Amino acid sequence: MCSAIFMYWTTMRLLSNSPQPIMVVSSESMEPTFYRGDLILLWNRQRDVQVGDIPVVWFAGRPLPMVHRAIKVYYNQSSPTAEQLILTKGDNNLVDDTSIYPPGRPFIQQQDIIGLVRGYIPVMGLFALLAKEGPWVLYLSLAFLLVASIVL
Amino acid sequence: MHSALVRVQNVFGFFTTVAFTVAAVIALSSFIHPQTPSATIQLRNVQVVKGRPHYYSYKKEEYAHIKFDLDADLSTLFNWNTKQVFLYIKAIYPSTKPNEPASEAIIWDAILASDSAPWNENHYIHPTPPNTKKAQPKSKATAKTKSKTKQAAESPYPRGQLHLFNQRPKYQITDISGKLQNRTDVQLELSWNAQPWVGALLWANKLDMGMWKGLRGGVSDAFDFPEIGAKKKKDLETEKGKEGYRLQAGGEQPRRAPPA
Numbered sequence: 001m002c003s004a005i006f007m008y009w010t011t012m013r014l015l016s017n018s019p020q021p022i023m024v025v026s027s028e029s030m031e032p033t034f035y036r037g038d039l040i041l042l043w044n045r046q047r048d049v050q051v052g053d054i055p056v057v058w059f060a061g062r063p064l065p066m067v068h069r070a071i072k073v074y075y076n077q078s079s080p081t082a083e084q085l086i087l088t089k090g091d092n093n094l095v096d097d098t099s100i101y102p103p104g105r106p107f108i109q110q111q112d113i114i115g116l117v118r119g120y121i122p123v124m125g126l127f128a129l130l131a132k133e134g135p136w137v138l139y140l141s142l143a144f145l146l147v148a149s150i151v152l
Numbered sequence: 153m154h155s156a157l158v159r160v161q162n163v164f165g166f167f168t169t170v171a172f173t174v175a176a177v178i179a180l181s182s183f184i185h186p187q188t189p190s191a192t193i194q195l196r197n198v199q200v201v202k203g204r205p206h207y208y209s210y211k212k213e214e215y216a217h218i219k220f221d222l223d224a225d226l227s228t229l230f231n232w233n234t235k236q237v238f239l240y241i242k243a244i245y246p247s248t249k250p251n252e253p254a255s256e257a258i259i260w261d262a263i264l265a266s267d268s269a270p271w272n273e274n275h276y277i278h279p280t281p282p283n284t285k286k287a288q289p290k291s292k293a294t295a296k297t298k299s300k301t302k303q304a305a306e307s308p309y310p311r312g313q314l315h316l317f318n319q320r321p322k323y324q325i326t327d328i329s330g331k332l333q334n335r336t337d338v339q340l341e342l343s344w345n346a347q348p349w350v351g352a353l354l355w356a357n358k359l360d361m362g363m364w365k366g367l368r369g370g371v372s373d374a375f376d377f378p379e380i381g382a383k384k385k386k387d388l389e390t391e392k393g394k395e396g397y398r399l400q401a402g403g404e405q406p407r408r409a410p411p412a
Contacts, residue, residue: 032236032263032272033347051242051256052345052355069238071258074328075247085328091238091263092274094393098205106205107328119352121175148157 018044018115023056023065024125026132029090030054030067037126040067042115049073049086049110054117057088057108059101066090067117068097074107084110178233179351183362185231190368191224191342193241196318200333200380201388203324213330216377217388218243218259218321220340224370227312229346230266237264237312238345239276243325245338245377257325259340260391264312268349274393280308281315320391333379340372 012021021042025034033054034040042056049055051070058065068088076083085107089096098106131137196219203215220241229237240261246254262276269275309315326332343356358366 032265032269032274033238048253051258052238052240052343054345054353071261071323072256072325074255075252076328117353119179120347121350145157149155 016041016043016045016115018042020114023067024128025067026064026129027067027090029092030069031092033069033091034067034120035122037123037129039121039125040117041119041121043118044113044115046116049084049113049116055086055088055108055113056115056117057112058114059112065114066097066100068093071096086110086113175350179348182231182233182348182351183364185228185363187228187364188368189224189226189229189356189365189370191222191226191370193223193340193342193370193372194221195340195372195375196220198338198375198377199388200377201324202380203326205326211330213326214332214380215324215326216243216332217324217390218340219318220260220316220321220372222314222316222319222342224314224342225312226264226314226344227310229344230312232268233348233351234266235269235347235349236266236275238262238347239264239314239342240344241340241342243338243340245327245335248329255327257323259321259323259325260319261322261393262314267311278309278314279316281317320389322391322393324388324390332377335377337374338377339374342367342370 013019015021021044023040023042025036025038025040028036040056046053049070051073053070054067055070056065056067066088068090070086071089072087074085076085086109087096087098087107101108127137198219199217200214201217202212204210204212222241224239226237226239238261240258242256242258244254244256263272263274265272265275327335345356346354348354356367356370357364360366
């Protein structure tokens with residue numbers, strides 16, 4: 001059964017071209033679009049990002065990704081291949097994300113994006129959030145399963 | 153097959169199967185609701201000024217302040233599976249290099265919530281048109297104003313219809329090169345992102361897809377960015393979105409950018 005789950009997960013990663021095609025929203029910076037605990041489904045086969053899309057940006061070394069909306073899209077005029085430069089802003093934030101990007105980089109590029117949000121399922125990720133923020137939930141449910149499988 | 157744990161597992165498995173099937177049916181059923189969105193957008197005024205991206209940066213860049221008129225009928229976008237429609241107007245201008253695609257920047261956005269969505273402070277409230285008479289203040293003014301802060305103010309138009317005149321933008325836009333004046337062939341385009349309760353997020357469709365007709369109109373005529381002008385500060389006020397009336401989520405402080 002574990003191998004079946006692994007196969008499904010790897011197939012989804014291949015199909016969507018994203019390292020993590022299902023994620024849980026963990027910040028309130030996109031309310032009321034996405035609330036904490038929503039499951040978002042990603043797709044990473046875009047050629048270009050357009051304004052209005054919702055890229056998930058995960059910088060190397062950061063513990064958490066950012067799910068914000070692209071509000072400005074430019075093309076890098078100094079590189080020979082037209083690379084996109086994108087600026088994002090959360091729907092619930094007043095200012096754009098320039099201050100949250102790594103210092104020295106006022107824009108993000110396609111390589112920082114692990115996928116665009118294409119679908120979502122509300123509320124389903126709340127248990128995963130709870131488990132991440134308090135490992136006691138996992139220990140408790142594991143203990144309960146062990147006890148239940150012996151006793152019942 | 154006779155222990156309680158196995159029974160609980162079976163029930164839970166059945167629950168998830170049914171839940172996903174119902175969600176899939178709801179998501180697919182929204183495609184049979186007919187849609188006929190239409191919009192007209194016109195440029196009212198555009199000014200280019202010099203400004204800084206942050207208070208501590210030394211580079212001065214040119215910013216464009218674009219005011220527009222918008223008449224849109226998007227009421228058919230709302231069906232039983234719509235939670236909100238994120239509406240935005242973007243300015244598209246071609247690049248200075250011949251082979252590069254055009255740049256896009258959002259100048260205004262609004263979150264139109266459906267009736268089934270729980271109230272959120274970021275929901276767009278349509279401003280009352282300037283020609284209508286103000287309602288007479290009622291004698292029970294205090295009770296009314298208290299309840300008004302809780303529920304959204306009533307829009308003068310049905311949900312999904314917008315009529316904005318000389319609307320100030322929410323964002324002033326600049327180019328990555330810092331130079332924006334005298335750019336030609338700029339267009340304003342209306343677009344949206346319809347978010348369902350469950351299912352796929354869908355952006356504006358220009359082509360007809362079955363019962364869903366493409367957006368009619370929604371693109372302004374081409375105009376140019378003028379030279380730098382506009383001395384009056386009052387002309388350059390931007391619209392503050394509803395999210396601007398509270399502290400930023402996360403509370404990040406801007407860091408000093410290293411010199412280029």
